[in-house]
Amino acid sequence: MPVASDVEEPTTDAEAAGEGLPINEVFYSLQGEGTLAGVPSVFVRTSGCNLRCWFCDSYHTSWEPTGAWRDVDSILEEVRSHEQANHVVLTGGEPLIHEESVELLERLDEEGYHATVETNGTIYRDVPIDLASISPKLTSSTPTPERDPKGEGEWEEKHEQNRIDMDALSQMVDAYETQLKFVVTDESDLPEITDLVERVREATVATVADDDVLLMPEGMTREQLDGTRSEVAELAMEYGYRYTPRLHVDLWNDAPGT
Numbered sequence: 531m532p533v534a535s536d537v538e539e540p541t542t543d544a545e546a547a548g549e550g551l552p553i554n555e556v557f558y559s560l561q562g563e564g565t566l567a568g569v570p571s572v573f574v575r576t577s578g579c580n581l582r583c584w585f586c587d588s589y590h591t592s593w594e595p596t597g598a599w600r601d602v603d604s605i606l607e608e609v610r611s612h613e614q615a616n617h618v619v620l621t622g623g624e625p626l627i628h629e630e631s632v633e634l635l636e637r638l639d640e641e642g643y644h645a646t647v648e649t650n651g652t653i654y655r656d657v658p659i660d661l662a663s664i665s666p667k668l669t670s671s672t673p674t675p676e677r678d679p680k681g682e683g684e685w686e687e688k689h690e691q692n693r694i695d696m697d698a699l700s701q702m703v704d705a706y707e708t709q710l711k712f713v714v715t716d717e718s719d720l721p722e723i724t725d726l727v728e729r730v731r732e733a734t735v736a737t738v739a740d741d742d743v744l745l746m747p748e749g750m751t752r753e754q755l756d757g758t759r760s761e762v763a764e765l766a767m768e769y770g771y772r773y774t775p776r777l778h779v780d781l782w783n784d785a786p787g788t
């Protein structure tokens with residue numbers, strides 16, 4: 531395994547040659563979120579993100595991006611080594627900031643894998659994706675000075691400006707089978723969700739059904755979810771949207787590689 535490095539600094543031959551992806555981790559688990567929850571899947575987590583949600587549960591891909599540059603062949607080899615799995619989840623960080631994610635997704639498609647991409651919906655790329663698991667970011671995700679896990683709100687403005695790109699979002703919804711998976715902190719998020727869903731419906735030809743809209747409780751640990759999941763479940767019933775658990779957190783809490 532190559533030595534972990536900051537993804538901003540070229541350190542390996544693969545990166546110097548403009549090849550490969552900064553990989554934070556590859557692991558085998560059950561899909562914990564969304565319509566495929568419970569499905570055995572290999573997770574490929576890229577490092578680096580164009581946003582900075584204060585609650586990001588993958589701190590070492592966003593606030594402190596770390597990883598090792600790996601070429602697509604070596605990633606595929608590790609994916610194949612989990613012989614039971616025919617589902618792959620490409621996540622991050624934001625996987626679609628990386629050009630080489632296209633190559634990885636094309637190769638996965640050629641090999642017959644079902645590929646889910648976990649994305650914040652701000653970048654559209656024309657690639658083979660079986661399920662676009664889009665998690666558009668709400669106002670409540672913005673790292674204000676009081677909520678910034680690292681500094682004093684240096685990312686607030688940039689995050690706020692970039693968190694929604696209606697063109698990218700609607701292109702993605704029109705191109706792929708989609709779920710819109712919102713992280714809900716409390717009931718004050720709901721008017722913004724209904725408004726955004728309506729705007730997506732107006733901007734697309736695809737049908738976005740209420741059960742393509744998923745409410746996911748905010749929380750990286752069981753303890754934090756204890757404070758959000760019941761309220762979010764009630765909100766899903768009230769609004770007619772779908773609730774998604776965070777099955778991996780329920781099963782393994784915040785253990786690494788799950």
Ligand SMILES: C[S@@+](CC[C@H](N)C(=O)[O-])C[C@H]1O[C@@H](n2cnc3c(N)ncnc32)[C@H](O)[C@@H]1O
Pocket residue numbers: 579585586587588621622623624625648649650651663664665711713746747748749750
């Ligand atoms: C770490 S993100 C990576 C993919 C992409 N950047 C995104 O945000 O969709 C993976 C998923 O975890 C969700 N997530 C991150 N932190 C969370 C938290 N504290 N509670 C609930 N969901 C969270 C994101 O909204 C997203 O659906």
Ligand SMILES: Nc1nc2[nH]cc(C(=O)O)c2c(=O)[nH]1
Pocket residue numbers: 559560561562563573588619621622648778788
């Ligand atoms: N088990 C498990 N399921 C997940 N679904 C989406 C995840 C992600 O971080 O994108 C994730 C994750 O980190 N673990």
Ligand code: SF4
Pocket residue numbers: 579580581582583586587588591592622623624650
């Ligand atoms: S967009 Fe995703 S990876 Fe980026 S900071 Fe937000 S939750 Fe983390």
Ligand SMILES: [Mg+2]
Pocket residue numbers: 587588
């Ligand atoms: Mg996760």
